[in-house]
Amino acid sequence: MTTFSDLELASCLQQALEREGYSKPTPIQTKAIPPAIAGRDILGIAQTGTGKTAAFALPILHRLVTNRCALPRKGTRVLVLSPTRELASQIAASFTTYSGNVNIRIATVFGGVGYDAQIKQLARGVEVLVATPGRLIDHLTSGAIKLDQTDILVIDEADQMLDLGFVKPIRSIVSRLPRDRQTLFFSATMPASIAELARDFLREPKRVSVAPVSSTAQRVSQRILHVESDRKRAALKKLIHDHNMQRTLVFTRTKRGANRVAQYLEGAGITAAAIHGNKSQNQRERALEAFKDAKVQVLVATDIAARGIDIDGVSHVINYELPEVPEAYVHRIGRTARAGASGSAFSLCDRSELKYLRGIEKLIRIEIPSEVSDIAAEPRSQSKGNASKARIPKPSQPKQRENDAPRRKRPQKSGDESNHRTGEGTSRRPGAKTTKPAHKKRKRYHASHKKRSAVA
Ligand code: AMP
Numbered sequence: 001m002t003t004f005s006d007l008e009l010a011s012c013l014q015q016a017l018e019r020e021g022y023s024k025p026t027p028i029q030t031k032a033i034p035p036a037i038a039g040r041d042i043l044g045i046a047q048t049g050t051g052k053t054a055a056f057a058l059p060i061l062h063r064l065v066t067n068r069c070a071l072p073r074k075g076t077r078v079l080v081l082s083p084t085r086e087l088a089s090q091i092a093a094s095f096t097t098y099s100g101n102v103n104i105r106i107a108t109v110f111g112g113v114g115y116d117a118q119i120k121q122l123a124r125g126v127e128v129l130v131a132t133p134g135r136l137i138d139h140l141t142s143g144a145i146k147l148d149q150t151d152i153l154v155i156d157e158a159d160q161m162l163d164l165g166f167v168k169p170i171r172s173i174v175s176r177l178p179r180d181r182q183t184l185f186f187s188a189t190m191p192a193s194i195a196e197l198a199r200d201f202l203r204e205p206k207r208v209s210v211a212p213v214s215s216t217a218q219r220v221s222q223r224i225l226h227v228e229s230d231r232k233r234a235a236l237k238k239l240i241h242d243h244n245m246q247r248t249l250v251f252t253r254t255k256r257g258a259n260r261v262a263q264y265l266e267g268a269g270i271t272a273a274a275i276h277g278n279k280s281q282n283q284r285e286r287a288l289e290a291f292k293d294a295k296v297q298v299l300v301a302t303d304i305a306a307r308g309i310d311i312d313g314v315s316h317v318i319n320y321e322l323p324e325v326p327e328a329y330v331h332r333i334g335r336t337a338r339a340g341a342s343g344s345a346f347s348l349c350d351r352s353e354l355k356y357l358r359g360i361e362k363l364i365r366i367e368i369p370s371e372v373s374d375i376a377a378e379p380r381s382q383s384k385g386n387a388s389k390a391r392i393p394k395p396s397q398p399k400q401r402e403n404d405a406p407r408r409k410r411p412q413k414s415g416d417e418s419n420h421r422t423g424e425g426t427s428r429r430p431g432a433k434t435t436k437p438a439h440k441k442r443k444r445y446h447a448s449h450k451k452r453s454a455v456a
Helices: 011-020 027-037 052-066 085-099 116-124 133-142 158-163 167-174 192-201 229-242 255-267 281-292 326-333 351-364 415-422 438-455
Strands: 042-045 076-081 106-109 126-131 152-155 182-187 206-209 220-226 248-251 272-275 298-301 316-319 343-349 370-372
Touching: 011 052, 011 085, 027 042, 027 052, 027 182, 027 206, 042 052, 052 076, 052 085, 052 126, 052 152, 052 182, 076 167, 085 106, 085 126, 085 281, 106 116, 106 133, 116 126, 116 133, 126 133, 133 167, 158 167, 158 182, 158 192, 158 326, 167 192, 182 192, 229 255, 229 316, 229 343, 255 272, 255 298, 272 281, 281 298, 316 326, 326 343, 326 351, 343 351
Parallel strands: 042 182, 042 206, 076 126, 076 152, 106 126, 152 182, 220 343, 220 370, 248 298, 248 316, 272 298, 316 343
Antiparallel strands: none
16 A cells, blocks of 8 residues: 655655545555656546545645745746636645645636736745636736746646637647646546647656546446426426435536526525626635535536535535536536545436437446436426426527636537427427428429329
């Protein structure tokens, strides 16, 4: 069994880990720490919950504490790029925790808060800067920070950076760092586009991996519940009740959807809070605290807001809507079953989302057990005397996007999407009337007319 002292970490770091109650390194830490201490580039394939933050933070801190030098003015010795504010805060907090009694200057830079305090901090120079790409580019453009003295770069959750459209900003940031640097690159999944990015940024990296490429968190039991879109709320409420779910994360695709679901749950007597990009940093932090302290039972989140949420004891994840991007599913369900615990993920899937389900199952190479939600069998409360009307949801509102994310191409509208709008399947109901386009009617008319003339 490998111990932290086998990894030859500086003793002050080992003491801090002991205080944290970490008795032994996790597999990703055992594999990544020695080559990282030796100065090698790392290509780490590890999901959230595997201890990957410490896998890069510990060797970096080891190098900083064993080689103290003057702070670079308006610069940083180490740059960590994170896709979201929450994750950036958590990474910075981990660096602080692991550095124990040694005073390491750590700063964070992300959107949603003022510039001035960040500029002030950067002016004196820092040892570790944890940043989201958008705000860092702002500071680079204004000259508040330079990266020419940065000798260690970390890119965390690279696949999420890609999903959020951050590839261009990241390339621009990396081009400002010295070529002669150490790069630690972590991603939960390794699609071709991420592999290409890694090839461009890393030099003869040591590849360390603790889960097969694109595999989903192994300890999470998963289930799909097929349900029509207008029965999802009722299905969600029932699911939470039936399984007596306590600390539950519910994912929606849009910010508006997150608000609506949280309001509905509150109305149904289930304490809930919403967290998304339209909420201020304060509101987000308050909602997270309330969830951590078990003051609210359910946290309803969008993908971006939920990135990096590190809360022990999330027992259930519910996908109220399936994500369009299959990799996001892996990230979402990885929010439960952290730090060795087991967890369950339920996904409510309506007909319009079957295409997303196919994409997810292809990525994780697992056919997720599925059943028809028993809510489907119950009478619709709002449908008395008007069943057909109840089956047709209101046309969906334009989707809101998260603040931090650059605009991404919308997926092309497909037959399934129009399905989503009407709530009806593509297959024709028996006896339903079809309306042929006028040109087809004309063609048929001409054909039959020709036939009749030939007979005559
Ligand atoms: P991460 O994958 O970095 O998000 O870490 C997931 C969780 O595991 C965090 O709550 C860490 O505090 C915890 N953790 C990291 N390394 C260890 C370790 N060696 N022993 C116990 N817990 C750990």
